[in-house]
Amino acid sequence: MDDIDRACEREQLDTAAAVEAARGHYASNWEVDSATECAGCGASIPEARRELIPGVQLCVECQSAAEAHARQFKKR
Structure with missing residues (x-):
């Protein structure tokens, strides 16, 4: 297992x-x-x-963007 495999596994x-x-x-x-x-x-x-996320209000793309924005905000 190389670094890329480990990174993919960590992401999952x-x-x-x-x-x-x-x-x-x-x-x-x-x-x-x-x-x-x-x-x-x-x-x-x-x-x-x-069904997986009760109360979900955002699509995957918008949720990902919101989480990325939150991570950027936390870094400041």
Whole structure:
């Protein structure tokens, strides 16, 4: 296993942890229905995503952008 393989594996583990954290956050703190359309761009949110993350309001792309923005903000 080389560095790229280890980085990919780490990314997968981090993503899985983030999904679990989001599930717990939305399930325990908010009783909001999952949106069928993204609050950020208006794109359709797939049923599988709505089932995996109760209360989801953003599509994958907008959620990724929001998380990247938050990481940049934390670095300051």
